[in-house]
Amino acid sequence: MTERPYTVLRLFEIACEWVQLRRTFDLAEEYRVKSVKTQRTQPTNGRPKLVSSSRSASFTVPTLSLKDGNAVAETLQRRLTSLVDLSLTLKHIHWNVVGPNFIGVHEMLDPHHAGVLTMVDDLAERISTLGGVPSGLPGRLVRDRSWTDYDVERADAIAHLGALDLVYQGVIADHRAAIDTVAELDNISEDLLIGQTGVLERYHWFVRSHLEDFAGGMANAGATSEAGAARAVAAKRRPPRRATS
Numbered sequence: 001m002t003e004r005p006y007t008v009l010r011l012f013e014i015a016c017e018w019v020q021l022r023r024t025f026d027l028a029e030e031y032r033v034k035s036v037k038t039q040r041t042q043p044t045n046g047r048p049k050l051v052s053s054s055r056s057a058s059f060t061v062p063t064l065s066l067k068d069g070n071a072v073a074e075t076l077q078r079r080l081t082s083l084v085d086l087s088l089t090l091k092h093i094h095w096n097v098v099g100p101n102f103i104g105v106h107e108m109l110d111p112h113h114a115g116v117l118t119m120v121d122d123l124a125e126r127i128s129t130l131g132g133v134p135s136g137l138p139g140r141l142v143r144d145r146s147w148t149d150y151d152v153e154r155a156d157a158i159a160h161l162g163a164l165d166l167v168y169q170g171v172i173a174d175h176r177a178a179i180d181t182v183a184e185l186d187n188i189s190e191d192l193l194i195g196q197t198g199v200l201e202r203y204h205w206f207v208r209s210h211l212e213d214f215a216g217g218m219a220n221a222g223a224t225s226e227a228g229a230a231r232a233v234a235a236k237r238r239p240p241r242r243a244t245s
Helices: 008-041 066-096 102-129 138-144 157-182 187-209 226-237
Strands: none
Touching (some): 066 102, 066 157, 066 187, 102 157, 102 187, 157 187, 157 226
16 A cells, blocks of 8 residues: 655645644633633632631630620620721811810820720730631721711810710720620630720720819710710800900
């Protein structure tokens, strides 16, 4: 049997076959690369692959059940949300105080803010220790809080303190309630909240001392809103009108 000579036509056919094979290989490689990229971000069912979770871990601290650990972590998250809000409120007041007492109040609030941020960090780390997922994101704060924004803008420094007095009252009352909630479940978290409450009450005293008179009365007595408290203080600080003859 003699070999068929490689004519020009046959060589052209071989070249076309090689081009087709090469094209098939390139398409297969392109599909493989796309598949690898897809697998990194998306499972086979077409839903996005999860890379994060807000679900509690499968562990908590020794001697606590998962149920109790989660309950304590949820209580601490509510306190974390409250203190994040307080830290923002303190800075807002720090920026917006005016009047003769400006520098004293302006500088007094910096340590309050720094101290509250330390509390936020301690709460977040305790939540993680308990197996929770702490969150300080703005959306979580707005979703979880039961109060409205602080409603005093630029104002006399002492008027601001009249409003801040009410803010501290609410935060401290909720911290004290949280102490009672975790007391039977986790003494370590209870101790953390007790220590924070003591510091918050000292900050509150600093604020109230600016509002208190020699007889123990308060310039914002009877106020039930921040704006109302600021107005009450401003009214008492306003010099009386001179009688005209």
